[in-house]
Amino acid sequence: MKIEKVCILGGTGFVGHALVSELAARGIQVRVLARRREHAKPLILLPTVEVVEGDIHDERVLVRAFEGCDAVINLVGILHESIMGRVDSPEHRRGDFHQCHIELPRKVIGACAQAGIDRLLHMSALGADPTSRSAYQRSKGIGEAIVREAGMVPTYEPGTLYGAKFTARRGLHVTIFRPSVIFGPADSFLNLFARLLKFLPAIPLACPQAQFQPVYVRDVARAFVESIDNPGAFGQTYDLCGPKRYTLIELMQILVHVLGIRRKIIPLTDRFSYWNAWLLEWKPGRKIMTRDNYYAMQIPNVCTGAHPLPPDWHPADLEATAPGWLQGISQRSGYQRYRNRAHR
Numbered sequence: 001m002k003i004e005k006v007c008i009l010g011g012t013g014f015v016g017h018a019l020v021s022e023l024a025a026r027g028i029q030v031r032v033l034a035r036r037r038e039h040a041k042p043l044i045l046l047p048t049v050e051v052v053e054g055d056i057h058d059e060r061v062l063v064r065a066f067e068g069c070d071a072v073i074n075l076v077g078i079l080h081e082s083i084m085g086r087v088d089s090p091e092h093r094r095g096d097f098h099q100c101h102i103e104l105p106r107k108v109i110g111a112c113a114q115a116g117i118d119r120l121l122h123m124s125a126l127g128a129d130p131t132s133r134s135a136y137q138r139s140k141g142i143g144e145a146i147v148r149e150a151g152m153v154p155t156y157e158p159g160t161l162y163g164a165k166f167t168a169r170r171g172l173h174v175t176i177f178r179p180s181v182i183f184g185p186a187d188s189f190l191n192l193f194a195r196l197l198k199f200l201p202a203i204p205l206a207c208p209q210a211q212f213q214p215v216y217v218r219d220v221a222r223a224f225v226e227s228i229d230n231p232g233a234f235g236q237t238y239d240l241c242g243p244k245r246y247t248l249i250e251l252m253q254i255l256v257h258v259l260g261i262r263r264k265i266i267p268l269t270d271r272f273s274y275w276n277a278w279l280l281e282w283k284p285g286r287k288i289m290t291r292d293n294y295y296a297m298q299i300p301n302v303c304t305g306a307h308p309l310p311p312d313w314h315p316a317d318l319e320a321t322a323p324g325w326l327q328g329i330s331q332r333s334g335y336q337r338y339r340n341r342a343h344r
């Protein structure tokens, strides 16, 4: 299967930028469907990239965007909902997570059927599980199951899974990716903690023993690109992890070392971690932590062999890669971040 043109949803984000650049570098034409064209400004400069603006949640818009493409990649995902209220309330269940992680994959599958697309790559997350206590992981798990099911549907018959109806095309070849936390120059994980450490004299740390296996964004992008026309990847679910496991407090200690500073890190007990998350939920503006994140962090976010790693997987080491950009974190680098966030 020769893939010459790909449509990407979520191409304007952190992983999207790395993936679109990797595809463009390999001469593949890329159509980025974005809610706002200006979110994709740096991508417009790449020679094989076309940016189309449209309502990503409208199936007719998806069909139009997919026409003429050989494959679709769905990266859309959010870590926090904009809806406030109890995590288990009905509006939470039907909120942004439902729309982005369950409804959207269902619409993407339907649009693939209508546009004649038979290759779909879907971004899930390590820990995604339809039975998870975390609404993020639960919705990601249901979305993943819908996509996996679509890859197995033998006919054009409409299917129903977890209450969501979908129509899949015969022979839709799907590949699902489940990364642990992803790091890179523009990530919102290491960079966030590095900035907090840089500017606060002491930092209370919720869930200090939470486990992660951070994976480099370029390795994630490469896993997608190398799978796209590889028949061996059809129907596969790959976990994506870096070479080492870390607890959250170990990651903080690495950051302190890399930044060359002395900071007091105060590990919180489980009960205080929960209340800290509850308190931060009410912080206006950008979310740092919610109780939903607290629930997600109760399960180690590491590769356990439940799903295979991609073939030839040699991921970059965090301690060797991250200092390159973390050491440059300063007040001035903050200004560039504000410009990026304002899409300027």
Ligand SMILES: NC(=O)c1ccc[n+]([C@@H]2O[C@H](COP(=O)([O-])OP(=O)(O)OC[C@H]3O[C@@H](n4cnc5c(N)ncnc54)[C@H](OP(=O)(O)O)[C@@H]3O)[C@@H](O)[C@H]2O)c1
Residues within 6 Å of the ligand: 009, 010, 011, 012, 013, 014, 015, 016, 034, 035, 036, 039, 056, 075, 076, 077, 078, 079, 096, 100, 123, 124, 125, 126, 178, 179, 180, 181, 182, 183, 189
């Ligand atoms: N980063 C990680 O550590 C990590 C770990 C595991 C899994 N993942 C998954 O990887 C994917 C990409 O993550 P990322 O870090 O690149 O996220 P990101 O930087 O926040 O980008 C998310 C993308 O989704 C789009 N999007 C956000 N909310 C949307 C909505 N309501 N409707 C339509 N589009 C929406 C954004 O488009 P706009 O530009 O229009 O806002 C953006 O292109 C997600 O599915 C995420 O769950 C990420």
